[in-house]
Amino acid sequence: MSVLTYKKINKSVVALGMAACVQGCVSFDNNTKSTTPLAVTAAAVAPVSGTVEQSAFKLQMQKLGDTIIARAEAGIPVPVPVDAGGGPVHEQHKENYKTIYEAGMLYDYTGDTKYRDIARDVLLDYADLYPTLGLHPEHKPSTAGRLFWQGLNEAVWLVYSIQGYEVIRDDISPEDREKIERGVLGPMADFLSEGSPQTFDRIHNHGTWAAAAVGMTGYVLDQPERVEKSLYGLNQDGEAGFLKQMDILFSPDGYYAEGPYYQRYAMMPFLLFSQAIQKNEPEREIFNYRDGIILKAISTTLQLSYAGKFFPLNDAIRSKGLNTIELKYGVAIAYDLTKDPAFLDIVKYQGDVVPTPEGKKVLDDIEAGLAKPFNFKSQMFRDGSNGEDGALIVLRSGEKTNDSAVVLKATTQGLGHGHFDKLGFLYNDNGQEVVADYGASRFLNIVSKFGGRYLPENDSWAKQTIAHNTLAVDEVSHYGGDWRLSQKYSPDVLKYGVVNGVQIAAAEVDTAYDGVNLQRVVAMVPRDDGQQPYVIDIMRGISDTDHQYDLPMHYKGDLIKSQFPIEYETSNLAPLGTDFGYQHLWKSGETEQLEGRQEVSLFLGTAFQTVTFASDTPYKAIFTKLGANDPDHNLRSEEAMILRANSDTVNFVTVYERDGSYDADNETAVFNGSSIVSIDFDQVEDVAVYKLVTQNDKTIQFLVADDTSKDAAHQLELDDQIIEWSGPVHVLR
Amino acid sequence: MSVLTYKKINKSVVALGMAACVQGCVSFDNNTKSTTPLAVTAAAVAPVSGTVEQSAFKLQMQKLGDTIIARAEAGIPVPVPVDAGGGPVHEQHKENYKTIYEAGMLYDYTGDTKYRDIARDVLLDYADLYPTLGLHPEHKPSTAGRLFWQGLNEAVWLVYSIQGYEVIRDDISPEDREKIERGVLGPMADFLSEGSPQTFDRIHNHGTWAAAAVGMTGYVLDQPERVEKSLYGLNQDGEAGFLKQMDILFSPDGYYAEGPYYQRYAMMPFLLFSQAIQKNEPEREIFNYRDGIILKAISTTLQLSYAGKFFPLNDAIRSKGLNTIELKYGVAIAYDLTKDPAFLDIVKYQGDVVPTPEGKKVLDDIEAGLAKPFNFKSQMFRDGSNGEDGALIVLRSGEKTNDSAVVLKATTQGLGHGHFDKLGFLYNDNGQEVVADYGASRFLNIVSKFGGRYLPENDSWAKQTIAHNTLAVDEVSHYGGDWRLSQKYSPDVLKYGVVNGVQIAAAEVDTAYDGVNLQRVVAMVPRDDGQQPYVIDIMRGISDTDHQYDLPMHYKGDLIKSQFPIEYETSNLAPLGTDFGYQHLWKSGETEQLEGRQEVSLFLGTAFQTVTFASDTPYKAIFTKLGANDPDHNLRSEEAMILRANSDTVNFVTVYERDGSYDADNETAVFNGSSIVSIDFDQVEDVAVYKLVTQNDKTIQFLVADDTSKDAAHQLELDDQIIEWSGPVHVLR
Known part of the structure; x- marks a missing residue:
């Protein structure tokens, strides 16, 4: 200005x-x-x-x-x-x-x-x-x-x-x-x-x-x-x-x-x-008000992005990112106030500056070679005025543009623009989205599409739980799709930190469904073979009564391999369900009942992603294409795999790994498939134990205590060793 | 080397x-x-x-x-x-x-x-x-x-x-x-x-x-x-x-x-x-053999691209373009032989060079500032050893990256890797594909997809006529889908050149179907309002007997507006047909019978494209999504609009215009809709007359004589004026 x-x-x-x-x-x-x-x-x-x-x-x-x-x-x-x-x-x-x-x-x-x-x-x-x-x-x-x-x-x-x-x-x-x-x-x-x-x-x-x-x-x-x-x-x-x-x-x-x-x-x-x-x-x-909240908020806005685009949470237009005009002002003002040279790195990405004295200063200092790399880092962003209403947690690894970022959304609803994805999960790697959020259903400023406003499908699809990468129970959205009800609750963060070299984030929420507790543990586990870390996701639905549990993976790229046969619909497509977003999914294929460790692989232009998963209960995989019950052709055509189990309690473990590389210009393809040999489930006393073994014989174990109170001390005998820790979640490797 | x-x-x-x-x-x-x-x-x-x-x-x-x-x-x-x-x-x-x-x-x-x-x-x-x-x-x-x-x-x-x-x-x-x-x-x-x-x-x-x-x-x-x-x-x-x-x-x-x-x-x-x-x-x-055919071929290879990617004709992998290793060799060798500084422009796009003395020379000369822009230009590429078997014609306008390119494919079949798209049409603008070719159905080098070889859907879909932007008659592909039969014939080029400031290309082929002559006229018409030129496409099917004529537009981007209501299928999708690629199209919507001038608009990220079309016979528009009868999930999900008429002879006129602009970062949207007021059809004596009027009262008329012999002299009284020209196609404005 x-x-x-x-x-x-x-x-x-x-x-x-x-x-x-x-x-x-x-x-x-x-x-x-x-x-x-x-x-x-x-x-x-x-x-x-x-x-x-x-x-x-x-x-x-x-x-x-x-x-x-x-x-x-x-x-x-x-x-x-x-x-x-x-x-x-x-x-x-x-x-x-x-x-x-x-x-x-x-x-x-x-x-x-x-x-x-x-x-x-x-x-x-x-x-x-x-x-x-x-x-x-x-x-x-x-x-x-x-x-x-x-x-x-x-x-x-x-x-x-x-x-x-x-x-x-x-x-x-x-x-x-x-x-x-x-x-x-x-x-x-x-x-x-x-x-x-x-x-x-x-x-x-x-x-x-x-x-x-x-x-x-x-x-x-x-x-x-x-x-x-x-x-x-x-x-x-x-x-x-x-x-x-x-x-x-x-x-x-x-x-x-x-x-x-x-x-x-x-x-x-x-x-x-x-x-x-x-x-x-x-x-x-x-600028000192509330401990410098304005500058903190600028930095947070920048951190909530990957490859220049914001994590498309809630009612987000997916094309928005760091080079929007608002952040051009923001970064120029922040640099003027702080002289932090990392802001100049962001301006270089933005390409041009606001026409103000601050803009001039920024460009002059870039020309003077003062820019330093902006440090995108793992961070927990507490939600709520007092920071007591859950959190958004971002785990990161690697250097731009060879980096990974995982988001665990354990925030409040986000008011009327919020989506019903408690414990939602996103995975970005190699400069691309792998497991993604649909964002808002809206063609911003395009008058012919409902005046550029939010489309009816924003409510009927984009906000619903099944449109996200989190557990949907009994084909109903979290809180029955009532945002005012949801606004009253937020998940509890169970863990954020590094344990035995593993970055870990965990949260739970027991108010999204009556009688069901949802828990999620997300981790980045370093590999010793020079590859990007494993991204490991444990999703739990815990109940005393039987439910249908659906865990969608809204993936990008082409599904090029599955370990199991998929029966694709060839001559007729029908919607998967009738409400809460299910009515918008064409059911394009499904599997027989699956058990144990399974894998699928995705092709994303310059690399593959292999996804290894298992459950402690029999399940099947359902494949969908978006677009049913869309009379105005408002929805994008996107694909998902939904893991479905019927049980009282369910545990899904999913491991994501970048797999090989693909160079179209030089016609080289490296594709190895999963390096996860086994995924096992066990309940030892009052602790759920998840044991993963890799092909080079490394073991990774996650321990999740039934007692999720924050500082409870736990002790467990495992493989003839006494393991001691405090808090609900622990990792061994 | x-x-x-x-x-x-x-x-x-x-x-x-x-x-x-x-x-x-x-x-x-x-x-x-x-x-x-x-x-x-x-x-x-x-x-x-x-x-x-x-x-x-x-x-x-x-x-x-x-x-x-x-x-x-x-x-x-x-x-x-x-x-x-x-x-x-x-x-x-x-x-x-x-x-x-x-x-x-x-x-x-x-x-x-x-x-x-x-x-x-x-x-x-x-x-x-x-x-x-x-x-x-x-x-x-x-x-x-x-x-x-x-x-x-x-x-x-x-x-x-x-x-x-x-x-x-x-x-x-x-x-x-x-x-x-x-x-x-x-x-x-x-x-x-x-x-x-x-x-x-x-x-x-x-x-x-x-x-x-x-x-x-x-x-x-x-x-x-x-x-x-x-x-x-x-x-x-x-x-x-x-x-x-x-x-x-x-x-x-x-x-x-x-x-x-x-x-x-x-x-x-x-x-x-x-x-x-x-x-x-x-x-x-x-290098002088056949009048320097090798160097000519390098230049032709470069010309057959848009925004760095090759026109994806026939069995093409769509990601391939100018920065493939083969062209890195080609351009380095060509520069070594010719010292044409425009080749250096291509190397700058390629980013790196081959590890040879020629590669060194190229990089040194770029560092010395010798590069000149490579001139992508309108050009006719005759096909056949003697140049007598049809041609591929490329019309271009504007400067990179604000340019347009149109392709009229009037070539031979292209042997076993050829596709059945005689008189096929492609339209690129503003750095993007607008009307596109599926290319090959193949995941090159990806073993899990049929060993990386051509997929069965390459034959059943990608090669078929309906997979392209050309006229499919009676739900059968050109030459019944028999490439050896097709290889015997090629279209005749009726026109390539500039007439009254209009770039024009035209061809016909009467062997693709028994008793049906296919004609196509493609033109770039300059506008006097500073906008990119109109791309005008006249597609004709001429017969004595009734046929079903399908003209697909395989578009990119989002269809954000149509002048007419579309009845989208909401609860059930079924294939559009049973053979020749139709079995792979889910019919997602259709219109009532349409008459006269109609328009639809597409949103392509940074601009809109408005498409105005008309036919001289009643028709309807069918909307499709690719993916039916695809048991191995090999096909990409793509959309098309198919104009369908039943008649002995049909004339479709389609006008493409870049429309406004969209800037997501600055939230500006300009979208005007069609500037084509009317499209009229007439037969005056032995000449078909197509008359288009723009909103600033400019008239563009295309004349196509029944007699398509190359040098025939024509005379016509039109609006009280005597028009004289030779050859089958003429343009007035």
């Missing part, structure tokens, strides 16, 4: 006096008198038309300048609102707030008044339009907007535009200033606060955008009461507003309850408003 | 005398005394351990050296053959020929005797093994090998190994030399020639590999009779052998009858043996 120079509060900042400056002036650093951390201290830069500096940032700004000039020359329409998300008028207004913002940033950087005039003229058009608008003709009833179909977009409009306006404010005529502030900026801030209390006072990312928009407007228009409402809620009791959102929406580890996709989106107003607060009221020490 | 110094014939080349050279000698350029074009004249380079040169090539060779040393230290097994393609022993022998070759190249480059000794020792092991071998236990009956399951792999082994051996030959003991030549090289050459006459004398890429292997061995072992057999066939009458293969297998435009995938593969022995001939018998002027 622009280096805001909120003159009233931060008295030390001098007015810009840009009106006296002709083209060619250096204006980018005219806030260096500020003592705040956001001030840029880099040397002054030459104007765009000069040749003194040819930095990557300057080239990027020149390109942006060309774009803005071209837009201005083509004419910038400010049309009467007609359509919902993704429609041409909607998109025009989105482009316009970017134009206001970018023209402002260009004016700040170059001092060239043509950019100032572009931003001003567009704002004046809005000052004409906005007072004429009632609610948007296609408004979303719960969160209506005036300029846009939903208030959220309107808040985003204001967050961008107020930054562009701030830069030009002192350099336009008093008449224009009054018209813009009374015509659009003030009224829009009013509408987003008093006019939309249900959103403004909501502890939710829409509320954060509204608070940021109104608060930033308060600073720029010198209206501190707007800032107070933004920080503390409409009635200023602190039960709502930005600070409360910071208290509630992030866990102490910087995890955002809705998951990484929404975390990315929510980060932007948190960051921009925090930056404005820091600039104007440094005495609030906003 | 190594700079072969075949001493007997090319007397000017001096023996290397490497035996007297200790580590650190400069050996890479010791053939500069040769006057042949293949000699390298670059300055001598320092040994690997030195620091004088740090070129990209040197770094690559250092890395290769590390790999070879590591292999040698781990031990290089030379096992008794047991398995077919893709098996571990098969792959070991493949790795070994690369080791022999690469160790030789490293010895040549560095003079370091440890590489010489590695190559020698592996060859000695083969000299022990080979005499003990009968036919391979899993041998392919028609083309058996001894070391490999098929003779083809054995020929490849020899092509690589003889190059590695040539470099070390003068620097090993006479005893070792005799053992290697009598134990493996000579006997293998015998086996591949006299021992395998059905392959050696075959006009086919297997024959080319065998000829190259035997001929190159002849040069190195100083056995000119092997060279003569390789050039002229076993009985040396010129009816078989390398020269005959050059006569027959390429068209005068350098098109290889089986298509680009096999062209790539076949190019390698053509290139390597030609290089050896040039080196040893420059008086043959092999």
Whole structure:
């Protein structure tokens, strides 16, 4: 964002006096008198038309300048609102707030008044339009907007535009200033606060955008009461507003309850408003608030990704990742605050930067060779405001791009955007997804697909348990598919750490189904043959009564081998079930009853993955293709293998290993099959024992005590040895 | 390849005398005394351990050296053959020929005797093994090998190994030399020639590999009779052998009858043996043979690609493209011969080079900044030895990576690897496939999938007409699916060129079905609104009797909009038909009867494609998913829309246009829908008239005369104007 120079509060900042400056002036650093951390201290830069500096940032700004000039020359329409998300008028207004913002940033950087005039003229058009608008003709009833179909977009409009306006404010005529502030900026801030209390006072990312928009407007228009409402809620009791959102929406580890996709989106107003607060009221020490939660949250957002894309948990658009605009702001601001050179590594992946002083600093420092690798690491992210509501656990191994990452989702529901996948599991390796999450069923911004909104299949398929890699019992989703019920509970983390060199994560939840306790143990076990570690997954359903247990593996790639025969449906496909997502699965094949250790292999372009599995009870494998009961053709065609057992208690053990390599260009194929010789189950006293033997005669044993209390001491005689440990889970090898 | 110094014939080349050279000698350029074009004249380079040169090539060779040393230290097994393609022993022998070759190249480059000794020792092991071998236990009956399951792999082994051996030959003991030549090289050459006459004398890429292997061995072992057999066939009458293969297998435009995938593969022995001939018998002027057919063929191979991948015609593995090893050799050799800097552009895409003097030259010249963009252009590639058997026509527009390419396949069948898609159509745009070819049904080198061989579904699906984007009549494939029958016929090209600024290609074939003439006109029409050109496709089936006409569009991406309702199957899927590939299509939806202009839109990640179509007869659209009657789960799940009409004669007009853009990171979506207002059909006298009107009131008219004779003069009164042209097809706008 622009280096805001909120003159009233931060008295030390001098007015810009840009009106006296002709083209060619250096204006980018005219806030260096500020003592705040956001001030840029880099040397002054030459104007765009000069040749003194040819930095990557300057080239990027020149390109942006060309774009803005071209837009201005083509004419910038400010049309009467007609359509919902993704429609041409909607998109025009989105482009316009970017134009206001970018023209402002260009004016700040170059001092060239043509950019100032572009931003001003567009704002004046809005000052004409906005007072004429009632609610948007296609408004979303719960969160209506005036300029846009939903208030959220309107808040985003204001967050961008107020930054562009701030830069030009002192350099336009008093008449224009009054018209813009009374015509659009003030009224829009009013509408987003008093006019939309249900959103403004909501502890939710829409509320954060509204608070940021109104608060930033308060600073720029010198209206501190707007800032107070933004920080503390409409009635200023602190039960709502930005600070409360910071208290509630992030866990102490910087995890955002809705998951990484929404975390990315929510980060932007948190960051921009925090930056404005820091600039104007440094005495609030906003970046130290809650032990530095904002910076922690940026780092967490980055960590919740693999190969540049976010783990697609809950209602996630799968294409989103580290190079989204929100994280371009986030990383630039984080670098400005911390100077941690690992952030520069992320910027290199992003490819370009935001058009701000922070963006310039980042690019300059990359050019100066300061970047260091960003350390993606194993980490537990506790969920809940107090960190007591479960956790998301990520285990990692290896160096990019030859790394593996496993996710165990033991979090809360994630509110209305949450999915019913308690103890969900994801596995990424070799730069690719292997066991994946469908993400949301939505074509974002594509109007022809239900207005770009969440599709009906998001509820009927994408949220359901069977759409995920976790145990579905009796063909019903966790908590019966009631998110408000689910929101009340979260799994208990049983273990996170390293035991005998094995990275391990474990959790349980006994509220997802009546009378069934779900337990999952996920581990990365190093191999001594130079291969990527084994990923071992133990999934348990524990009950006194019989149930049908389904464990899906939503795999990527081609299933190229199975140890057992599969009877594929050749002439007729029918749905696997009738509800909770089962109605969307074509049953494409199944096996006879299987017992003991089995394996299948997947081909994923440059390597194979072999999956070895077993259960302590007879089971069969069902193969599915997604797409049944999809009258609008909304679903992608994806494949899954579902292990199904009928029993009171079931234990599934699955081992994933990267297997060989495939080089299409050089026509080399190495494919070995499983290196797991046996998987055995045993119950020794009050401990479940899982014993795996590899082909080089290594033994790996997992011990899971019936007593899952946190610090209980356990002792067991195993193979004539006395094993002692504390806590529910232990590993031997 | 190594700079072969075949001493007997090319007397000017001096023996290397490497035996007297200790580590650190400069050996890479010791053939500069040769006057042949293949000699390298670059300055001598320092040994690997030195620091004088740090070129990209040197770094690559250092890395290769590390790999070879590591292999040698781990031990290089030379096992008794047991398995077919893709098996571990098969792959070991493949790795070994690369080791022999690469160790030789490293010895040549560095003079370091440890590489010489590695190559020698592996060859000695083969000299022990080979005499003990009968036919391979899993041998392919028609083309058996001894070391490999098929003779083809054995020929490849020899092509690589003889190059590695040539470099070390003068620097090993006479005893070792005799053992290697009598134990493996000579006997293998015998086996591949006299021992395998059905392959050696075959006009086919297997024959080319065998000829190259035997001929190159002849040069190195100083056995000119092997060279003569390789050039002229076993009985040396010129009816078989390398020269005959050059006569027959390429068209005068350098098109290889089986298509680009096999062209790539076949190019390698053509290139390597030609290089050896040039080196040893420059008086043959092999690179001028048939008007320079070899270089023309390299250029053609490169042109037959889009976004780095080959057009997947006929039995093609879709992942293959410009960075395959064969083209790394091809481009390095072509650059060495021509110094055309556009080849360097291709090498930059390939990323690395072959470990030869030509590879070094290429990398050095790239580092010197000599690369120029390779010009992918519209081109007609005539098929058939005389260029009289149809053609493959590629129309292109725009600059990489914002370009479009359309393919009209009016070639011969392409022998046993050909597909039944006369007048087949492909459309690529914006770096992606839009309308695509399934390619081959095969998991190359993946043993668990039918030994890595062509799958049964290659015949039952991938080759069939309905698997392609061309007209299928009465649910039967072209020529009843009989490739030997099809091989007798080829389409007639009606037009290739530019008319009134429109790129146009047209062809017809009346032998694919009894009593039905198929005609297709494909055009790229420039737009004046800065958008990519319209791709317009007119597909005609002309008959006196009623038929069912099916025109499939095998599209990529998501179908996100249709102008008409589609009734999707929700609870039951059944196959669309019973034979000729129809049995593999699940019918997933269909429409009521449609008339007039219709449109659908596709979403392809960063842009949309809108497809506008119409027919002069009522039709319906059928939607399919691939995968029925696939008991071994061999088929990919892909979607198609099939336009179906029942009539005596049918005309389908389809217009493809790139539509808007989609930026997931910045959440911008532009999607406009079709800009084609109307598509009208008329028959004016003896000319079919197709009239398209765009939303900015431009008219495009295609005229196709009933008389398709090549030079017939036509005159027509149209809109009160007299239009005159010659030949069957004309365009007005």
